[in-house]
Amino acid sequence: MAPYESDDSRGAEEADGRYSARRKAARYGVPVAVVGVAAATIGLVPALADSGDPDLPKITAQQLIEKIAKSDVQRLSGTVRISTDLGLPNLGGLESGLASGAVKDGSGSSADPASKLTELASGTHTLRVAADGQDRQKVSLIESAAEYSLIHNGKDVWGYDSKSDEVYHGTAAQDGKKGKDEAPVTPKDFADEILKSVDDTTSVTVGGTAQVAGRDAYRLVVKPKQASGTTVGAISIAVDSTTGLPLKFTLTPAGGGAAVVDAGFTRISFAEPAAATFDFTPPKGAKVTEGEDAGAGEHARTPGAPRKDASPLEGLAAGGDGMKVLGKGWNSIAVFDTGAKGGIPSSSGDGALGGFLGSLGDQVSGEFGKGTVFSTRLVNALITDDGKAYVGTVTKDVLVKAADAGR
Incomplete structure (x- = not known):
């Protein structure tokens, strides 16, 4: 049944x-x-x-x-x-x-x-x-x-x-x-x-x-x-x-x-x-920030959206744009555009910060092109050089196959 x-x-x-x-x-x-x-x-x-x-x-x-x-x-x-x-x-x-x-x-x-x-x-x-x-x-x-x-x-x-x-x-x-x-x-x-x-x-x-x-x-x-x-x-x-x-x-x-x-x-x-x-009353002298004012001024942007000059990592953390889900169940993969082109700098380029960020991930390539995989014990993320992100509770190989299929 x-x-x-x-x-x-x-x-x-x-x-x-x-x-x-x-x-x-x-x-x-x-x-x-x-x-x-x-x-x-x-x-x-x-x-x-x-x-x-x-x-x-x-x-x-x-x-x-x-x-x-x-x-x-x-x-x-x-x-x-x-x-x-x-x-x-x-x-x-x-x-x-x-x-x-x-x-x-x-x-x-x-x-x-x-x-x-x-x-x-x-x-x-x-x-x-x-x-x-x-x-x-x-x-x-x-x-x-x-x-x-x-x-x-x-x-x-x-x-x-x-x-x-x-x-x-x-x-x-x-x-x-x-x-x-x-x-x-x-x-x-x-x-x-x-x-x-x-x-x-x-x-x-x-x-x-x-x-x-x-x-x-x-x-x-x-x-x-x-x-x-x-x-x-x-x-x-x-x-x-x-x-x-x-x-x-x-x-x-x-x-x-x-x-x-x-x-x-x-x-x-x-x-x-x-x-x-x-009960809560702000302590005397404490700085109070109103939620609607937290992103005011030059930093104002749609909540959850990356900045225009966002790095791929910031775009990933913000949830990207136009997310869609590939696959089913435990092998589901979220795919979205990070809003940033150029992917993650390699360990040999773009100065100390670029080298540091690149060293945290594994460089991969496939039919989709090139990209960087950032791994944890649960969630893995592939960011391609054209700014796409593939994220899921799946292995690195599954992410690469998904990127190849969606190229």
């Missing part, structure tokens, strides 16, 4: 309908915290939970998916530990230098969540989270000598960086969806990105039980049916047995080794947070 192999066809139709409204094309970028895979249908391989600790009633993958979908946790508070290991090169402070330069030249604020939360793309971080319904949430990134907080309270979104004493103020999306300044930070955020992208190229099973933050949980295991070509090994989602809330998310690469993303609660409470948790 493909692609939804189950003896409960009615339940399958309900589950498919529940998720169809949530599916959308995945957004690609380097570096990333997690990448969804574009999909059209849900395909589940049913399996009963193995015996484990704790001892919970048996459940099928279909039932566990539906339990997540029905989860309606509105109030919680707790601590999340997130570790990300994409295998990015050590840039020796170059990233922070570029970020601080952007702030100094007026093109941004250190409190802007769009840039601040990209710190989660590497290393291990501790977050304090709280939620009280759809209109009030708070995430605090705890650093060694400072704290960054992102607060959503009603129509307002506030970002505060205690280290620089800067404040960012924006407006929340009114449709209940995540805004452009929000990034996945909780296990549920990551799980949603994956589950809305499950298709008939995917195996979904129940892989036993676990205890997370003192809660009994089932382990939902999501992985490609055919591993050839993809960099994704498997995804494990620990699901609270009572509430259906994802408590832990772990993504391991096909190449083995440590998890690429490991995000989970270390402490959680479902009690109502104090109302004062979501």
Whole structure:
């Protein structure tokens, strides 16, 4: 009974309908915290939970998916530990230098969540989270000598960086969806990105039980049916047995080794947070940047678009222009124009910066011409000399073949 192999066809139709409204094309970028895979249908391989600790009633993958979908946790508070290991090169402070330069030249604020939360793309971080319904949430990134907080309270979104004493103020999306300044930070955020992208190229099973933050949980295991070509090994989602809330998310690469993303609660409470948790008033003397003013002046441009003089890397990070998706499921590849011609400078040309950028990637060639592949343990990107970018959770060889086919 493909692609939804189950003896409960009615339940399958309900589950498919529940998720169809949530599916959308995945957004690609380097570096990333997690990448969804574009999909059209849900395909589940049913399996009963193995015996484990704790001892919970048996459940099928279909039932566990539906339990997540029905989860309606509105109030919680707790601590999340997130570790990300994409295998990015050590840039020796170059990233922070570029970020601080952007702030100094007026093109941004250190409190802007769009840039601040990209710190989660590497290393291990501790977050304090709280939620009280759809209109009030708070995430605090705890650093060694400072704290960054992102607060959503009603129509307002506030970002505060205690280290620089800067404040960012924006407006929340009114449709209940995540805004452009929000990034996945909780296990549920990551799980949603994956589950809305499950298709008939995917195996979904129940892989036993676990205890997370003192809660009994089932382990939902999501992985490609055919591993050839993809960099994704498997995804494990620990699901609270009572509430259906994802408590832990772990993504391991096909190449083995440590998890690429490991995000989970270390402490959680479902009690109502104090109302004062979501109150925020800019400290006296703090610099406040309004969201609509962040790109004013000579730096003004359409949000998400690269500058006219953007390098290929900046065009890639901005998402490029006219993105289309090639392939299906875990081997999907996003293709777009970076807005910059000339590709990535080789290690022998265009000065020290050109040599440095070129040294980070591998020079490749094919029927498409020449280009540079930038690799992580999960996402790989090929930027051709004519400015096109091919990005996906696939191997370098798959990217080159895609570029040859699309020349």
